Amino acid sequence: MPIDLLxxxxxxxxxxxxxxxxxxxxxxxxxxxxxxxxxxxxxxAHRHIPLVALLGQAGLLVGLLxxxxxxxxxxxxxxxxxxxxxxxxxxxxFFLLSSLLVTVLSMISLAKQSVPRVEFTxxxxxxxxxxxxxxxxNHFVTLFVTxxxxxxxFYILVSYYRxxxxxxxAGLKYxxxxxxxxxxxxxxxxxxxxxxxxxxxxDGVVHTGFEFAVLGxxxxxxxxxxxxSAGILLVLAGIAFKIGAFPFQIWIPDVYQGAPTPVTAFLxxxxxxxxxxxxxxxxxxxxxxHELLMPVxxxxxxxxxxxxxxxxxxxxxxxxxxxxxxxxxxxxxxxxVLASAYVPMALGAVNFYLFAYLLASFTVFGVMAxxxxxxxxxxxxxHYNGLMKSNPFLATVLAVGLGSLAGIPPLAGFMGKLFxxxxxxxxxxxGLLGIAICGVVISxxxxxGWIKAAFFASADPSPAPEVKAISINWxxxxxxxxxxxxxxxxxxxxxxxxxxxxxx
Amino acid sequence: MFNLFALLVVFGAxxxxxxxxxxxxxxxxxxxxxxxxxxxxxxxxxxLAFVLLLVYAGAVVALFLFIVMLLDTHGDQRPGVKxxxxxxxxxxxxxxxxxxxxxxxxxxxPEPILANVPVVGDSLKHYAYQLFTTYLLPVQVIxxxxxxxxxxxxxxxxxxxxxxx
Numbered sequence: 001m002p003i004d005l006l007x008x009x010x011x012x013x014x015x016x017x018x019x020x021x022x023x024x025x026x027x028x029x030x031x032x033x034x035x036x037x038x039x040x041x042x043x044x045a046h047r048h049i050p051l052v053a054l055l056g057q058a059g060l061l062v063g064l065l066x067x068x069x070x071x072x073x074x075x076x077x078x079x080x081x082x083x084x085x086x087x088x089x090x091x092x093x094f095f096l097l098s099s100l101l102v103t104v105l106s107m108i109s110l111a112k113q114s115v116p117r118v119e120f121t122x123x124x125x126x127x128x129x130x131x132x133x134x135x136x137x138n139h140f141v142t143l144f145v146t147x148x149x150x151x152x153x154f155y156i157l158v159s160y161y162r163x164x165x166x167x168x169x170a171g172l173k174y175x176x177x178x179x180x181x182x183x184x185x186x187x188x189x190x191x192x193x194x195x196x197x198x199x200x201x202x203d204g205v206v207h208t209g210f211e212f213a214v215l216g217x218x219x220x221x222x223x224x225x226x227x228x229s230a231g232i233l234l235v236l237a238g239i240a241f242k243i244g245a246f247p248f249q250i251w252i253p254d255v256y257q258g259a260p261t262p263v264t265a266f267l268x269x270x271x272x273x274x275x276x277x278x279x280x281x282x283x284x285x286x287x288x289x290h291e292l293l294m295p296v297x298x299x300x301x302x303x304x305x306x307x308x309x310x311x312x313x314x315x316x317x318x319x320x321x322x323x324x325x326x327x328x329x330x331x332x333x334x335x336x337v338l339a340s341a342y343v344p345m346a347l348g349a350v351n352f353y354l355f356a357y358l359l360a361s362f363t364v365f366g367v368m369a370x371x372x373x374x375x376x377x378x379x380x381x382x383h384y385n386g387l388m389k390s391n392p393f394l395a396t397v398l399a400v401g402l403g404s405l406a407g408i409p410p411l412a413g414f415m416g417k418l419f420x421x422x423x424x425x426x427x428x429x430x431g432l433l434g435i436a437i438c439g440v441v442i443s444x445x446x447x448x449g450w451i452k453a454a455f456f457a458s459a460d461p462s463p464a465p466e467v468k469a470i471s472i473n474w475x476x477x478x479x480x481x482x483x484x485x486x487x488x489x490x491x492x493x494x495x496x497x498x499x500x501x502x503x504x
Numbered sequence: 505m506f507n508l509f510a511l512l513v514v515f516g517a518x519x520x521x522x523x524x525x526x527x528x529x530x531x532x533x534x535x536x537x538x539x540x541x542x543x544x545x546x547x548x549x550x551x552l553a554f555v556l557l558l559v560y561a562g563a564v565v566a567l568f569l570f571i572v573m574l575l576d577t578h579g580d581q582r583p584g585v586k587x588x589x590x591x592x593x594x595x596x597x598x599x600x601x602x603x604x605x606x607x608x609x610x611x612x613x614p615e616p617i618l619a620n621v622p623v624v625g626d627s628l629k630h631y632a633y634q635l636f637t638t639y640l641l642p643v644q645v646i647x648x649x650x651x652x653x654x655x656x657x658x659x660x661x662x663x664x665x666x667x668x669x
Binding site: 009012013016021028035078079081082115116119122123126127129130133141142145146148149152153155156159160162194195197226227230 | 613638652660
C-alpha cells in the first residue's frame with residue numbers, strides 16, 4: 001500500500017464525524033432496541049413497546065430543536081457525502097415530527113387489526129432516519145442509498161395488512177411503480193455521472209460527477225449538453241414519482257386506499273416532504289440548466305394542480321380523496337419550488353406550507369384512524385354521516401384539519417398558500433398563479449362535501465348506518481387537540497415558526 | 505469484443521421478454537448477464553465482473569429457476585393483446601426508438617485522456633479501502649436497508665397468531 005494512499009484513507013476516515021448525524025444514529029439504535037425489547041420482554045408487556053419509541057422520538061425531537069444551530073451549518077462531513085444546512089435541519093425536524101405522529105396513529109389504527117406492531121414501529125423509525133439523511137445528502141450515492149432504504153421500507157409498510165386484498169394490491173402496485181421510478185432516477189444519475197467524468201483534484205483526491213458540487217460546476221461549464229439534459233430530466237422524473245406530480249401520479253389513489261391508514265399518512269406527508277427535500281437540493285445543482293427546467297416544471301405544476309383537484313371531485317372513498325388532494329398540494333408546493341429559483345422567500349414559504357400540511361393532514365388522518373371500521377381500505381364519505389352528533393370532538397377536529405387543507409382564512413393552510421402565492425407573484429408566474437387559485441376554488445368544493453357529511457344529516461331518507469360510539473383514549477385526544485390548536489394558532493401568528501422555517 | 509458482448513446483452517434481454525417458456529426466459533437472462541460480465545472485464549473491472557457472475561448468474565438465476573420449478577408455471581396461455589395496450593406499446597416503442605436514435609446522434613462524451621485515468625477497478629484492496637473510509641456511511645445505511653428487508657419478509661410471510669392481549 002503506497003503511503004500517500006494510506007494518508008488519503010486516514011483523512012477520509014477522520015471526516016466520518018458520527019456525532020454530526022447523532023439523531024439518525026439514535027433513531028437507528030432506538031429501532032434496534034425495540035426489536036431487542038420484543039425478544040426480552042414477556043408477551044404481556046409488548047403493547048407498551050411503541051410507547052418506548054414514542055418517548056424516544058419525542059426526546060430526540062426536543063434535543064434536535066435545542067441543538068438546532070450547534071452543528072456547523074454549511075459544513076460537509078463524511079467526505080462530502082452529507083452537508084449540514086439550515087434547510088437540512090428544518091427537514092430533519094419535519095421528518096421526526098411526522099414519524100412521531102405516525103407512531104401515535106399506528107397505536108390507534110393497528111390495535112384494530114391483528115398484525116405485529118413492534119416491527120411496524122421499527123420500520124417507521126428506520127425510514128425516518130433514512131429520510132433525515134436524504135435531506136442532507138450532498139452526493140448521489142448517499143441520495144440513492146437512503147432513498148432506496150425509504151422506498152423498500154414503504155414496500156413493506158404499504159402491504160402490511162396482508163390479509164386485506166386491497167393492501168396487497170397496493171403493495172404490488174407500489175413495488176412496480178417504485179422500482180420503475182428508481183430505475184429512471186438511477187439511469188439519470190448514471191448519465192450525469194458518466195458525462196461529468198472524473199477529475200483528480202490538486203490534493204490527489206479523485207472527484208466524480210456523483211458529488212453535487214462537482215456536477216454543478218460541470219453543468220455551469222457545459223450548458224446545453226445533450227446527455228446531461230437527458231440525465232436531468234430522468235432524475236426529475238424519478239423524483240416526480242415520489243412526490244406524485246403529474247404525469248407520475250397514477251399509483252397514488254390505489255396505493256393510498258390500500259395502505260394502512262398510518263402508512264397513508266406517512267406516505268402523504270413524510271414521503272412527499274422527502275421528495276421535495278431531494279427536489280430542492282438537486283434543483284440547486286441543476287440551476288444552470290434553468291432554461292430546460294423551468295418550462296418542464298411549470299407545465300408539471302399546472303397539470304398537477306388541475307389533475308389533483310379535478311380527480312378528487314368525484315371520489316367517495318376518503319383515502320382516495322385525500323390522496324388525490326395530496327397530488328394538488330404537491331402542485332402548490334411545486335409552484336413554491338419554482339418561485340424559489342427567483343425569490344429567496346419562496347423557500348421559507350415551501351417549508352411553512354409543508355409544516356401546515358403536516359399539521360392539517362395528521363389531524364384528518366387522526367380522525368380517519370378513529371372512524372375507520374375493521375376494513376381499513378373501505379372508508380367512505382358516508383361513514384362520516386352524523387359524526388357531529390355521535391362525536392362532536394372528532395367532528396370539530398376534522399373540520400379544522402379539512403379547513404386548513406382547503407385554505408380557509410384563519411387557519412395555517414391559508415397562510416401557507418398565501419405565502420406561496422405571494423412568492424409566485426413576486427417571481428412573476430402569473431398564469432400559474434391563476435391556475436393555482438382555480439385549483440383552490442375547486443378544492444373547497446370537495447373538502448366541504450366531507451365537512452358537510454360530518455356536520456349535517458344526510459338528505460336521503462334512509463336511516464344513517466348505526467353509528468357506534470368511538471372511544472378515544474386521552475393520549476390521542478391530547479395529540480389531536482394539540483394539532484388542531486397549532487393549526488389555528490399558526491394561522492393567526494406565524495412568528496417563531498414562520499421566522500424559523502424561512503430564516504436561511 | 506465489445507460488439508460481441510453488447511449483442512449478447514441485447515439478444516439475451518429480448519429473449520427474456522419474448523420467450524413463452526419461463527425456463528427459457530431465465531436462461532436468456534443468464535446469457536444477458538454473461539454479456540454484462542464480459543463488458544465489465546473489458547473495462548478492467550474484474551471484481552465487479554466476478555461479483556456479477558457469482559451473485560446474479562450464480563445465485564439469482566438459480567433462485568429464479570428453483571422458484572419456476574417449485575411453482576410449476578408452464579404452458580399458461582397468455583391473454584390476447586387488447587387494442588389499447590397494443591397502441592400504447594407501439595407508441596412507447598416508437599418513443600424508445602426515437603430516444604435511442606437521438607442518443608446516437610447527439611450524445612458525445614469528451615474523449616478521455618487515458619493517461620489521466622487511474623485504474624482502480626481491478627484492485628480488491630482499493631474497493632475495500634473505499635468502502636471502509638469514503639463510503640462508510642452508505643455501507644452502514646445499506647446494512648439497515650437489508651435489516652428492514654429481512655424483517656419485512658418475515659412479517660409479511662409468517663402466519664401471525666392472534667396477539668395475546
